[in-house]
Amino acid sequence: xxxxxxxxxxxxxxxxxxxxxxxxxxxxxxxxxxxxxxxxxxxxxxxxxxxxxxxxxxxxxxxxxxxxxxxxxxxxxxxxxxxxxxxxxxxxxxxxxxxxxxxxxxxxxxxxxxxxxxxxxxxxxxxxxxxxxxxxxxxxxxxxxxxxxxxxxxxxxxxxxxxxxxxxxxxxxxxxxxxxxxxxxxxxxxxxxxxxxxxxxx
Amino acid sequence: xxxxxxxxxxxxxxxxxxxxxxxxxxxxxxxxxxxxxxxxxxxxxxxxxxxxxxxxxxxxxxxxxxxxxxxxxxxxxxxxxxxxxxxxxxxxxxxxxxxxxxxxxxxxxxxxxxxxxxxxxxxxxxxxxxxxxxxxxxxxxxxxxxxxxxxxxxxxxxxxxx
Numbered sequence: 001x002x003x004x005x006x007x008x009x010x011x012x013x014x015x016x017x018x019x020x021x022x023x024x025x026x027x028x029x030x031x032x033x034x035x036x037x038x039x040x041x042x043x044x045x046x047x048x049x050x051x052x053x054x055x056x057x058x059x060x061x062x063x064x065x066x067x068x069x070x071x072x073x074x075x076x077x078x079x080x081x082x083x084x085x086x087x088x089x090x091x092x093x094x095x096x097x098x099x100x101x102x103x104x105x106x107x108x109x110x111x112x113x114x115x116x117x118x119x120x121x122x123x124x125x126x127x128x129x130x131x132x133x134x135x136x137x138x139x140x141x142x143x144x145x146x147x148x149x150x151x152x153x154x155x156x157x158x159x160x161x162x163x164x165x166x167x168x169x170x171x172x173x174x175x176x177x178x179x180x181x182x183x184x185x186x187x188x189x190x191x192x193x194x195x196x197x198x199x200x201x202x
Numbered sequence: 203x204x205x206x207x208x209x210x211x212x213x214x215x216x217x218x219x220x221x222x223x224x225x226x227x228x229x230x231x232x233x234x235x236x237x238x239x240x241x242x243x244x245x246x247x248x249x250x251x252x253x254x255x256x257x258x259x260x261x262x263x264x265x266x267x268x269x270x271x272x273x274x275x276x277x278x279x280x281x282x283x284x285x286x287x288x289x290x291x292x293x294x295x296x297x298x299x300x301x302x303x304x305x306x307x308x309x310x311x312x313x314x315x316x317x318x319x320x321x322x323x324x325x326x327x328x329x330x331x332x333x334x335x336x337x338x339x340x341x342x343x344x345x346x347x348x349x350x351x352x353x354x355x356x357x358x359x360x361x362x363x364x
Contacts (some may be wrong), residue, residue: 011340047252049211049212049213050211050212050213050214051332053212053227053228056225059227059228059342060228060342061226062357065299065300067299067300141300141301142300143299143300144357145230145299145340145357146227146228146230146338146340146342146357147228148212148227148228148229148230148340148342149229149230149231149297149299149339149341150229150230150299150340151228151230151342152212152228152229152230152232152251152299152340153230153231153299153300155212155232155251156231156232156251156252156311159213159251159252159266160252160258163263163266164211185350
């Protein structure tokens with residue numbers, strides 16, 4: 001089993017893979033929306049567990065987490081986390097409608113689950129192309145709760161290999177509506193070596 | 203009053219005596235373990251992420267695992283003057299934040315954390331007097347060593363004191 005350290009070159013590889021994946025995912029999303037989406041270069045952060053929730057406004061901040069499994073040659077999960085404003089802006093970009101309230105409703109849940117699907121598929125496609133591994137995704141699961149609680153899920157998975165969590169931050173916007181999303185790529189333990197192997201790192 | 207709160211982060215632990223209180227924010231699948239000497243009024247709180255230090259090679263961070271965090275908490279509480287024979291325990295957290303059919307090993311980690319805590323406490327003969335675990339929601343918990351109460355706050359699933 002590999003233990004990831006901050007200066008480990010395998011972390012650099014994961015960063016690069018994550019970066020390409022996130023870029024493609026946002027491109028896929030912008031294709032779906034009629035109108036141009038501008039995107040910043042994804043920012044990759046290596047965080048202590050205590051810092052993970054801070055990035056999304058603190059442990060008690062209400063956020064949206066979309067969690068998707070991947071299977072077949074590579075197993076693991078990925079998570080896409082958004083603050084509530086970003087989640088609603090994203091929902092609005094994809095499905096503009098009259099809103100009765102600012103409450104996060106069932107329609108938001110289904111729009112964002114679909115976003116999760118699109119992002120995860122394009123992410124996995126680029127990963128698959130890079131590695132020549134066959135990867136499929138599972139149905140997204142969505143939760144709206146405290147940031148600490150939602151992010152405990154990726155943190156625990158990183159906790160199995162490291163005392164750090166790897167996070168990819170992407171910002172995209174259309175007009176005044178901006179969306180800041182955080183990706184976590186979480187291969188299972190056995191899949192780490194497979195992934196790094198397929199990429200020619202080890 | 204913010205000053206009388208000792209914050210405990212993820213993979214972290216701490217102890218407190220009145221008037222200080224112990225708090226951890228947004229517990230999800232992690233488990234919050236409270237140990238309490240109800241006679242000498244010394245409290246301890248650990249926010250553990252994984253069930254067992256024996257499953258991993260890199261297990262230096264004792265607060266990260268249920269088993270070692272309980273051991274560490276006991277030794278820290280002794281230093282604060284607690285008597286091990288007086289200790290009782292409370293548990294909170296261990297939720298399953300996302301629902302899935304596959305990858306169950308990872309997704310039931312909350313339940314495994316809570317189970318590991320119960321087993322460890324039982325092996326040390328520490329009585330578990332209250333718990334609020336499971337479900338699919340986060341919890342912010344605050345422990346008051348003055349009266350031994352544990353306050354649990356959620357988003358949309360009410361508040362309670364156990």
